[in-house]
Amino acid sequence: MSQVDMARWLEWNRLVHTASSSNAMELAQDKGLLPDICRLLGYLTPEIVTNLEELEPDTFYLSKPRWGSCHRHIQIFKGREIDLTAQDCSFNPFYYVC
Secondary structure, three states: OOHHHHHHHHHHOOOOOOOOOHHHHHHHHEHHHHHHHHHHHOOOOOOOEOOHHHOOOOOEEEEEEOEOOOOOOOEEEEHHHOOOOOOOEEEEEOOOOO
16 A cells, blocks of 8 residues: 555545645656646756657666656666666656766
């Protein structure tokens, strides 16, 4: 059972809890919404690449599941190394300082 499921169960059973609402948790776990939220708040954030054919072969990208948290299943790779079978992942340019 996920944290969202537990919050939803508590709410369904009208039990008081101190965590965010299940709806808020669900929104927070959808990484696909981040650029829109940041844009509304005036923050800069890397774009999400939706067309994998647009990936530059020598550019580093960050791949992560669109849903979830806790930095699980994150990969850093060059555009030419992408796993085209990856499903429901977001891809962002990876910026680093040497």
